[in-house]
Amino acid sequence: MSILSILEPANTSTARPTIARLTTGNIPATVGSDLLVPLADGRVTDYANFDHGASAPCLESVRAAVEAALPSYASVHRGNGYASRITTQWYERARREVHTFVGASTDDQVIFTRQTTDALNLLARAVPADATVIVFESEHHAALLPWPTERTIRLAAPTSTTAAVTAVADALRTAPEGPRLVVVTGASNVTGEIFPIAEIAAVAKAHGARVCLDAAQLAPHRVVDIAQLNVDWVALSGHKLYAPYGAGALIGRADWLNAADPYLYGGGATASVTGDETVWNQGPARHEGGSPNVIGAIALAAACAAITKHREAIEQHERSLLARLRTGLAQLPGVNTYSLFGEEADRVGTVCFTIEGLSSTLASAALSAEYGIGVRDGKFCAHPLVGRLLADSPEHGTAIRASLGLGTTREHVDRLVAAVRTLATNGLTSEYEESTHGCQPANDPRDLEAPHIW
Numbered sequence: 001m002s003i004l005s006i007l008e009p010a011n012t013s014t015a016r017p018t019i020a021r022l023t024t025g026n027i028p029a030t031v032g033s034d035l036l037v038p039l040a041d042g043r044v045t046d047y048a049n050f051d052h053g054a055s056a057p058c059l060e061s062v063r064a065a066v067e068a069a070l071p072s073y074a075s076v077h078r079g080n081g082y083a084s085r086i087t088t089q090w091y092e093r094a095r096r097e098v099h100t101f102v103g104a105s106t107d108d109q110v111i112f113t114r115q116t117t118d119a120l121n122l123l124a125r126a127v128p129a130d131a132t133v134i135v136f137e138s139e140h141h142a143a144l145l146p147w148p149t150e151r152t153i154r155l156a157a158p159t160s161t162t163a164a165v166t167a168v169a170d171a172l173r174t175a176p177e178g179p180r181l182v183v184v185t186g187a188s189n190v191t192g193e194i195f196p197i198a199e200i201a202a203v204a205k206a207h208g209a210r211v212c213l214d215a216a217q218l219a220p221h222r223v224v225d226i227a228q229l230n231v232d233w234v235a236l237s238g239h240k241l242y243a244p245y246g247a248g249a250l251i252g253r254a255d256w257l258n259a260a261d262p263y264l265y266g267g268g269a270t271a272s273v274t275g276d277e278t279v280w281n282q283g284p285a286r287h288e289g290g291s292p293n294v295i296g297a298i299a300l301a302a303a304c305a306a307i308t309k310h311r312e313a314i315e316q317h318e319r320s321l322l323a324r325l326r327t328g329l330a331q332l333p334g335v336n337t338y339s340l341f342g343e344e345a346d347r348v349g350t351v352c353f354t355i356e357g358l359s360s361t362l363a364s365a366a367l368s369a370e371y372g373i374g375v376r377d378g379k380f381c382a383h384p385l386v387g388r389l390l391a392d393s394p395e396h397g398t399a400i401r402a403s404l405g406l407g408t409t410r411e412h413v414d415r416l417v418a419a420v421r422t423l424a425t426n427g428l429t430s431e432y433e434e435s436t437h438g439c440q441p442a443n444d445p446r447d448l449e450a451p452h453i454w
């Protein structure tokens with residue numbers, strides 16, 4: 001069976017929707033939650049998506065907001081027509097929604113970006129030239145790399161939350177005078193563990209440092225509140241927040257950003273241009289040169305609204321599934337899970353593991369081909385951290401990451417645990433080979449070509 005036939009209206013409800021239910025119970029519903037995928041033995045099963053940490057599926061309410069916006073979609077801040085006026089209002093309303101979502105103060109600004117990587121690179125451009133940046137080596141590359149190397153202090157991956165706070169305090173005690181910035185993730189994209197942000201911010205503030213929170217992994221799962229955490233900036237991605245329309249945001253203090261050169265030179269960023277002088281805007285417009293991604297901003301705002309509304313239920317849903325998954329994996333001989341801070345650490349729904357005697361590439365290919373399960377394998381754009389975690393497992397250079405989310409069910413968790421048990425006990429029962437679509441069973445009957453949809 002081809003994926004195209006699976007996607008055809010007659011076979012499944014994944015056909016182009018009329019507006020679907022916006023919640024399942026008290027959990028926001030996602031587009032494609034009934035996606036069917038082919039297995040290598042010719043059967044079809046519903047997709048068990050354990051890759052929310054990479055990109056989360058679209059919320060039905062996000063799709064509904066985007067579809068409602070499209071008929072009057074027009075330019076933003078550039079037109080006097082009716083549609084432009086409406087679209088401009090939606091764009092600015094989206095900014096306010098994101099502002100509220102992270103508990104920002106009146107003085108904080110929201111700059112729409114492409115995603116977290118873009119937001120952190122924007123901040124890196126605005127950091128004063130004499131600033132020292134402090135960052136853990138355990139960060140995702142997006143938070144690890146944008147800073148000037150010669151003025152960045154890289155701290156070893158912490159082994160406990162207390163050690164994380166102490167390491168930041170020690171580094172700040174001996175850091176050069178001048179502006180300082182601590183950049184830290186809210187939750188590790190590899191282990192899911194939650195960093196002690198408020199405590200790190202407290203020591204940072206005591207040493208005159210500012211804090212940027214990489215909330216890419218935290219925001220979809222837990223409340224992120226700038227005021228409560230006492231951080232200066234928050235960076236996040238719409239596509240990890242169930243709003244895959246290409247927008248993210250940098251939210252926080254305006255001073256460094258208003259003093260910096262515009263991120264993109266062009267229309268929108270300018271207050272006035274004459275023959276020999278360009279005056280740049282202050283505020284978000286300064287760094288939002290060019291026509292903005294208004295659909296992305298609307299999608300992000302709709303996701304923020306839905307997640308805020310259902311926050312408690314989302315957390316409960318994910319905590320119970322995570323406990324089930326971790327308990328299940330812990331009982332499997334030959335399966336090793338990895339952690340920075342230990343078993344008791346608070347974490348979002350992400351588990352990093354390896355299976356003895358089986359490469360993570362082959363294991364993830366088998367999970368897909370034989371069980372309809374989607375996981376990620378590799379080093380997760382966090383090479384130093386994965387290197388550190390796997391240092392005692394020389395047979396493995398890479399690991400498997402299972403990250404759950406709104407579309408995850410108990411059956412998905414049980415299927416994953418059962419599949420890992422079988423792989424750990426029996427190894428692979430068929431041959432796998434490299435192909436243009438990655439690793440797949442030899443003589444794989446599945447048609448893995450993406451169907452033509454335009």
Ligand code: PLP
Pocket residue numbers: 053054115116117118140142143185187188189214216217237239240381
């Ligand atoms: N920070 C963390 C913790 C992440 O997990 C990711 C992506 O996985 C990023 C930053 C980069 O996010 P994006 O690819 O949306 O820019």
